[in-house]
Amino acid sequence: MTTNETPTEVTDPRSGSERVFAFFRKKLLSGELRTGDRLPAERELAVQLNVGRPLLREAMRSLAMLGLVDIRHGSGAFVGKADISVLTDFFTFSLAQEQNVSEDIMQARMAIECQAIRLACERATDGDLDRIGGCLTALIATLADPEKGGMADFRFHAAIVQASHSQALITLYKAISELLMRNHVERRRTARKAPEVIDDLVESHRRVFLSIVEGDGDAADSRLREHFAIGDELRRKSIIAAFSRSGMEE
Known part of the structure; x- marks a missing residue:
């Protein structure tokens, strides 16, 4: 792992998946993320949230099932619109x-x-x-x-x-x-x-x-x-x- 991929120490007691969901909830509520916005690359997001990439992928798939994330193979992941x-x-x-x-x-x-x-x-x-x-x-x-x-x-x-x-x-x-x-x-x-x-x-x-x-x-x-x-x-x-x-x- 390169130096810039080394996750910083995280004191958040929540599990990795909880941190992923909390990240999206906070960004959506604050307006920092809006429908159609492109999300950071998987590697960058995993480092930012201090979670493994396999766990991040699983969390992203769960969010995609809710319509909150639109995963486009070859293009990346984008903020979707929740499926009512x-x-x-x-x-x-x-x-x-x-x-x-x-x-x-x-x-x-x-x-x-x-x-x-x-x-x-x-x-x-x-x-x-x-x-x-x-x-x-x-x-x-x-x-x-x-x-x-x-x-x-x-x-x-x-x-x-x-x-x-x-x-x-x-x-x-x-x-x-x-x-x-x-x-x-x-x-x-x-x-x-x-x-x-x-x-x-x-x-x-x-x-x-x-x-x-x-x-x-x-x-x-x-x-x-x-x-x-x-x-x-x-x-x-x-x-x-x-x-x-x-x-x-x-």
């Missing part, structure tokens, strides 16, 4: 093992959407409003189909979050999107057992949409919370109705 689907899979696998996951996801959804709708009232463009309105139309057209209707319902709410133009909220919402989709479909399957659900469902979504068009953040927040409360009430009624019919049939 990896985060979605992580949340899905992690939360799916928990009890009462539907309730927890609902609480997370409410927290994200209530802030998102306030921002949407300030930031929504004409394109955003057209998108949300289109989702409402699709929602109405699929009321009789739990699968398509549930997905249309999910897209309506996702469009509201998108209209917030808050990358943090959008990213968090996408991270739990798989669980949210399942939740919407399950709720539709349950809710259709109560005849009064349909009209209330449409009117509730319409009021939420109009609140964004009006641009009143307080009113929008209030209507969205009412929408969530109505959904819970309708779900309870449909369950009661289903079990009541079951008892009568017996």
Whole structure:
């Protein structure tokens, strides 16, 4: 090993792989590294972080799987853009093992959407409003189909979050999107057992949409919370109705 390759003494107690991940985290958060930037050569980076090159390669492969590093053979390594689907899979696998996951996801959804709708009232463009309105139309057209209707319902709410133009909220919402989709479909399957659900469902979504068009953040927040409360009430009624019919049939 040449003199300039000799690693300096490192007192950092973390393992080599932890130092590699910490290096990228620090550089990305500080803005020193941005998407598309070329990373130092492998030899230079290994010396800088005081890690062996085999370990560095393994850590880089892990970062590449997350989309954070783009390894181009013959050209070097570049800063990539994180793959949100990896985060979605992580949340899905992690939360799916928990009890009462539907309730927890609902609480997370409410927290994200209530802030998102306030921002949407300030930031929504004409394109955003057209998108949300289109989702409402699709929602109405699929009321009789739990699968398509549930997905249309999910897209309506996702469009509201998108209209917030808050990358943090959008990213968090996408991270739990798989669980949210399942939740919407399950709720539709349950809710259709109560005849009064349909009209209330449409009117509730319409009021939420109009609140964004009006641009009143307080009113929008209030209507969205009412929408969530109505959904819970309708779900309870449909369950009661289903079990009541079951008892009568017996």
